[in-house]
Amino acid sequence: MRQSRLFAQTYREAPAEADAVSHRLLLRAGFIRQLAAGVYAYLPLGRRVLRRLEGIVREEMDRAGAQELLMPAMQPAELWQASGRYSAYGPELMRLSDRHGREFALGPTHEEVVTSLAREEIHSYRKLPATVYQIQTKFRDERRPRFGLMRGREFVMKDAYSFDADPAGLDQSYAAMYAAYEHIFSRGGLNVRAVEADAGTIGGEGGTHEFVALSDIGEDTIVSCSHCGYAANLEKAEAGRAAEAGKTKNGSKPTPERIYTPNVRTIEELAMFLNELSSALLKTMIYEADGAIVAVLVRGDREVNETKLRARLRAAELTVAGADAVARVTGAPTGFAGPVGLNVPIYVDREIADGEGWIAGANERDYHVRGAKSGRDFSVEETGDFRNAAEGEGCPRCEEGTYRFHRGIEVGHVFKLGTKYSEPLNATYLDKEGRNRPLTMGCYGIGVSRMLAAAVEQHHDEAGIVWPAAIAPFRVHIVPVSMQDDAQRELAKSLYERFPAAGIDALLDDRDERAGVKFKDSDLIGIPIRIVVGKRAAAGEVELKLRDRPDSMALTVEEAFKLVFASIRNQEITDEFL
């Protein structure tokens, strides 16, 4: 590709609204352009990276025995109604009507469609197991599209679906996809952790893992043990077993004591007012779960984990109760709720049950109680894990390590669906004994366009993108210092002909620009190997620079070729080699 004709220009500055490094760099370097919020065009450089990612995904899916198909984006609303998701998916589902008024969803995912296909194509255990996949444009009307390709409304996904006779078969299909995902992310040059996750609205009862690319801008918090292999996202991570139970200076009391706390409502205000650690205080949260009111108790320095609570309550909708509901059930304004005397189901976090002497709201304006104890002073609907894990606390699995927190970007997700879709959509097969049984399913997604952004988040420096070789738009960037110089121009052109003939993509900067501009653009675009054709061109010498190293080397053309070929064969370019 000749850069003079490249359908893209570079910018020194990114638009002010670009809110992530990857977003800024991909815009500045001419890889993507925004057409509307969360809707992007991939210019030729971006399309090339996307194609490389698609190629890696496709190879690994094929290697894992998955069969590629292509399902339509337009999905009849009836299918989503049959699964119950047409209303449950909410406003994120893009909807449209055709000229006859028939309703369609624009697919954010394809469980319904693929299950309806499997219902027709798989009738016997002899056809099992089968895994199918597609690489396709998906649509999701995000409330807040952000970070460029990271959270878009139209994006490229690989979605795969497995069909098995039973859960044991699903375990194998799931393991094969899990392994393929590890290969894909590793080949793409991404630093990704697999973590246990919550199945959310998509999933069934089985296991689920997220693949998270570590990055400071990530919207996911992942929790991992410093000792054992346990890792999970924050929504899912089991709370640790804190060493110290809740102890207050005043310790236990035979019965809770009412204390006057005028205008003291928040945990911080209360801790300061009483000169106690917030870990001695009891936080009482009132929730509305599908219309019913419940209370949840966690330590003052903890956060309620709504995912765990919702899962326990099997609630479709869970929201913090409004001031009216709080006043109705506690008899007091917000800020003074407490478990003593409270007449709603109370879910108690283990730390609260383990401790005593708790300071809590008194369900009375300007009053708290001191010395409360779970089970003695209030009845307990259930004791369990209802809080977020905390950084630094002990791992509950190995009881040796401590929890570390990282930020990350979800780039893949694998789910065991079980029969969640096959049962309502009646996708069954005949087993060996001739019995009709529902198919056992799994589903497996990768955000291909999100991988592109995550790769930039992980691989850049102040000057621009530093593409991993396997997904770079080109392998080699040929930069003649001056196209006006005959020797430079001719040598550059001869290299530009020779590389593609050897199967190596090259970009030739044949623009009439100053060398400084060319080098800046080259750093910005981030092609792994740069060959500068300068003053020594007449002598057949060039300078070679790797994008991820500071120094460059003077080489003959033949040496440069040798080195480029070595890099293509994935040989490490060691200092000795140079």
Next chain:
Amino acid sequence: MRQSRLFAQTYREAPAEADAVSHRLLLRAGFIRQLAAGVYAYLPLGRRVLRRLEGIVREEMDRAGAQELLMPAMQPAELWQASGRYSAYGPELMRLSDRHGREFALGPTHEEVVTSLAREEIHSYRKLPATVYQIQTKFRDERRPRFGLMRGREFVMKDAYSFDADPAGLDQSYAAMYAAYEHIFSRGGLNVRAVEADAGTIGGEGGTHEFVALSDIGEDTIVSCSHCGYAANLEKAEAGRAAEAGKTKNGSKPTPERIYTPNVRTIEELAMFLNELSSALLKTMIYEADGAIVAVLVRGDREVNETKLRARLRAAELTVAGADAVARVTGAPTGFAGPVGLNVPIYVDREIADGEGWIAGANERDYHVRGAKSGRDFSVEETGDFRNAAEGEGCPRCEEGTYRFHRGIEVGHVFKLGTKYSEPLNATYLDKEGRNRPLTMGCYGIGVSRMLAAAVEQHHDEAGIVWPAAIAPFRVHIVPVSMQDDAQRELAKSLYERFPAAGIDALLDDRDERAGVKFKDSDLIGIPIRIVVGKRAAAGEVELKLRDRPDSMALTVEEAFKLVFASIRNQEITDEFL
């Protein structure tokens, strides 16, 4: 791929609604499934063919110097309003609103989007020429989806767009795409004719060609000369110069004569009533063009060509006038309109102007006139070509050949757009003299999924599909007669391992089915080479059959390999070879 696990089943019968051979065969053989009218899923076999077609298209586009990009399906309505097409495109444009009520079109084509991109990326003549393309899913809400993939509502297209400094540059870009199209269709095994076409609502003032795959079910009629190279679709084809002008038995008259024709309204009735040829009669059609009434005169045995008429009138909407309008302007019921005494602009086809003695309606119930002459008995707004060409008439270009008619399927279309989009969307560049000028554009489409269907229309027999090798889902179909037979099973498996290792896709029919069922399915699916592993497996012998030939040959395994490799190298498999 092992056929036992193939995510597809075959059917002996196609659904009753399948209305074309390609539709029936693709459904029966398990290549596609319908999800809604005009909305299809590609099962693994169909996806493989689609990928091969995409590969050919991509290679030829790249070779022609086009740059691949990917634009979003979601297009802001404002862009379509700026070009004026948001209303003009009508109900075929799929529309949706996002959660904030912002309107989007689901792209049936991308002129607006690509022009808005070019406005940002191309600022100088130095960046010209540039051609970009994408292979992408498109949406069009067809009034009557039909023929399976032929006329769908969601389909795969390649669309390309060229940007040039001036019309001379466009001519070159257009020629490069035209040549690439010829390569694409030829490599895909399609018998395609390039014909001159009408630009319709998409195009500008320049030239345009359709690439039409010949097929009896085609909805296009193409007209070609038996002598010179002229070919055009019927909408566009110039009317021939008929040898005989309109002559009636009564010949010319000094003034038209009123004749009583009770209840005689149609051309057929009139010809029979007067015992005249319909070519002696004058057909007067009353049209409403953007609200204005006009009359068009053609010979009684001709059809008005509304595309030509609309182009001449530059009308956005052209419809045959209703009975009320006809009564108002002619003073008579429908069936008695004629030019004599008619007070609306009259457009006269050349054949009418050339002849005389015409018999026409008298604008009076139950009366016609005889002996009318253009220009003498009625005034003429314009004389021109306002009719469809007719089969068998003389070619107006070479004046030697005669017109032949064929049916065909439009699989590609190339347009010279000029500045139709760059001007309203303000996509300009600075020329060498520093002047701001609009980009000169072309656009170039290929219906990739339609090519798939057209290939089946052109390549099938009674037993099933006969895929051209370059786009076949697999190259080789290995069919052991019995998987229960150890020698057969082992030899089949060894072939199945050996072919892919040599880079040749193979499908292994490892099902426990009767040989007859396997052969029927094999014919239906249509893989070019079938290797049957039967009784002589123990001796290392197989039978090889080409799908497009009736006879099969007994060969050793090594001979079979040699022959398969020869076919991969695109060598003609001659009888001598066998």
